[in-house]
Amino acid sequence: MEKGVVNQIQEEVDESKKSSSSFLVYHRRINPKTFQNLPEELVIEILKRLPVTSLLRFMCVCKSWYSLITNPSFISVHLSIQSNKISSNCSSTLYSFGFEFFLHDVDEPLNDWTKIDSLVGHKQRLIVGNFDGVLCLFDHCDRGVGPLILWNPSIRKAFTLPLPIPAFRAKKFTFADVDPRQNVIFGFGFDFISKDYKVVRVFYEWDVKRQITCFHADVCSLSKDNWRFVGFSAEGGKFAIEQRGVCVNGVIHWLCKLIVANIVVYKTVLTFNLVSEDFGQIVLPNPLSSAALFSIKLGEDNKLAVSCTGDGSNIWVMEEYGVVKSWRKLLDFHLGDNVGMLLGATVRRDGKIVVTTSVGNSISWDPRNHKLKNVALPALEPDYVDNFVRSLVLLRFENRALHCKKLPLRRTRIRD
């Protein structure tokens, strides 16, 4: 019956064809080697899948492409495509070895490294954090009181933040006995409400009289370009921040130990919310054996994770942000002696999880067959591992770092 109906419709159509010649319109000459009349929204669909270097080049195709590529909403949509690995060859792992930084592309052979040239003229830059392809750096020599630099190595743009007003000069507090350089820590991340990158610098001190730890934070946002002050005090013991901050979900996390009468009582996570600009704490799944905090990308989301050493090594992930009950053990294995601590882990496209340790090896773990495999790292001991995405963030900003020479990314092959 359907056949009959189709025939009937076809006959009607044939009839109408005879009476009209509109279908001929499509036979005009089109150059097969061109994209013609592609609507702008489809051009955007194509452009947002291009790697950063191509886009930097294509900025000078014409005025409309220029304004398209430099548009902040294009930059953020490009970033989200790149970080969700919809397109190929974009997601990488960033390693820092002291003052040197290396990138490793996901799905590349594990001994293929790209060295990021550090900013010329700044010899000893250490990493505060990395977010959306932007590294926040500070100079090792002027710990805590010097300027911070935001640097996007993919577009080679650097941006110096204004000098902070030292917190100890704020009227409310006196730091008579405290050497500010002893107890200072930074954090860097993204406030997804105001869509702004923020840097926070925290001085902290132990108040013997009141038996509390006082935190004095200066916050600076990239677009506002000025520093604001936030204070916080925590009870329970003397806090000591152990590790650089990790930004997940608009919140910076620092692993801290709590000391009472010179004994480490337990570990906790000090948090600073970049949206509300206030401090807080998160309870760890294993308050004593926690070794390092990091973020891990599971599915589309970055999650807070913590590695633990003790009886074997394991990694816990906070499934639902802020919910202590949702800490879940992701990995559990015995690596043998002298593996140091687990610094971080990345999930590869094939599902394998690559764990990096502080003594310079990297272990790939296959969740399907629970197989462990050692893979090569540059023969150095990394102090920082994180996901890295090549982005256009900071494209609109003027280069403001002193002596910032533009150097190419060098591709190095280490060990075969």
Added chain:
Amino acid sequence: MASSSSSSLSRVVVKSSDNNLFVVNKKVASQSQLLKQCIDNMEEKGTNDVILIPLSNVTSNILTLVLEYCEKHADFADDDNNNQELKQWDHEFLKKFDYATLNSLTMAADYMVTKSLLNLCCQFIADSIKDLTVQQIRQIFDIKNDFTPQEEADIKNENAWAFR
């Protein structure tokens, strides 16, 4: 009669802009959100007749290609994302076409709301143009350079390393 046993349609007829008819299995048609919407609407009304969906923007050449894609993907509907064989097929499928065909195919995928085909085309085009020079881009996108030589040089200088 097949259609009397249930209220759901098994096939639809799609008409191209140059008035050719294509009989399409429902599962295949559902790969296109536009066609799926039409089918759902008709089913809600309880129609048992074969429905005709006219696509005024898609020529039969291009429609044949879109339907070829939909047919292949309907077979893999359950594990669309991670199937290596399907990925290989996708790549081979697009490799055959010149830019003008890719252009029309992308526009058709957009018009027929076949999201996966649209993503595939855009990624394929992006991959094939990413190493081209600015001049080549202007040629293939038929774009006129509206910068003054000085403006163009300024932009180039800012990111000179990207032009190596």
